[in-house]
Amino acid sequence: MKPRVIRNIERPPADIIRQLGELGVATVHEAQGRTGLMRPYMRPLYPAAKLAAPAVTVLCHPGDNLMIHAAMEVCRAGDALVVACVSESSDGMFGELLATSARAQGVAGLVIDAGVRDTTDLTAMNFPVWSKAVSAQGTVKASAGSVNVEIVCAGAAVHPGDVIVGDQDGVVIVARENATEVLRLARERQAKEERSRERLRSGELGLDMYGLRAKLKELGVEYLDGEPK
Numbered sequence: 001m002k003p004r005v006i007r008n009i010e011r012p013p014a015d016i017i018r019q020l021g022e023l024g025v026a027t028v029h030e031a032q033g034r035t036g037l038m039r040p041y042m043r044p045l046y047p048a049a050k051l052a053a054p055a056v057t058v059l060c061h062p063g064d065n066l067m068i069h070a071a072m073e074v075c076r077a078g079d080a081l082v083v084a085c086v087s088e089s090s091d092g093m094f095g096e097l098l099a100t101s102a103r104a105q106g107v108a109g110l111v112i113d114a115g116v117r118d119t120t121d122l123t124a125m126n127f128p129v130w131s132k133a134v135s136a137q138g139t140v141k142a143s144a145g146s147v148n149v150e151i152v153c154a155g156a157a158v159h160p161g162d163v164i165v166g167d168q169d170g171v172v173i174v175a176r177e178n179a180t181e182v183l184r185l186a187r188e189r190q191a192k193e194e195r196s197r198e199r200l201r202s203g204e205l206g207l208d209m210y211g212l213r214a215k216l217k218e219l220g221v222e223y224l225d226g227e228p229k
Contacts (some may be wrong), residue, residue, distance in 0.1 A: 006148035009160040011054040021052020021079035031186035038154035051166035053080035062089030077106025090133035091115030
């Protein structure tokens with residue numbers, strides 16, 4: 001693919017994005033059929049980090065952050081930078097200076113399948129980051145890549161404008177065209193979980209609530225009043 005920067009992308013309605021963020025990664029992931037979850041090595045830089053935003057995607061070469069700089073120009077306020085590399089990288093490709101630029105452009109946060117540095121500064125800025133690694137290894141600005149193309153970030157396919165939801169549980173992707181339906185399903189799941197929570201609080205066992213006694217019997221599990229002689 002020829003290197004390119006696509007300036008204009010479609011984004012879901014801001015209210016849909018906000019509500020998905022309020023529901024959180026675990027609920028959204030379950031609601032869309034347990035799909036879209038990035039690999040568990042993608043961890044937030046600080047525990048309180050949260051993100052719900054449309055993706056501006058960036059494809060870089062390892063150890064080269066040129067295209068992250070290029071992406072800043074096409075970001076709108078509220079967007080998230082989602083960065084992948086053409087091959088494995090743990091170099092510190094994003095630090096305090098890039099975060100300062102991102103803040104000035106209204107970027108809501110960063111998801112990067114590589115490393116970040118200046119973590120004390122990023123945390124002090126309350127700039128939400130999910131990354132594979134923390135590394136002081138510096139980078140260059142020498143190789144052409146692309147902005148706003150389909151990428152695979154930490155095992156998940158991401159298209160420009162997809163919804164990125166991040167919290168302590170990790171990062172999940174919601175396809176832009178499915179965002180409204182996933183929100184509906186997530187709301188239904190949230191209500192169902194609340195009903196289940198009340199039943200469990202009252203002392204009901206999950207064995208009975210979920211009908212698991214029949215499953216145990218089907219699997220041949222025996223109940224004995226003591227250890228067999």
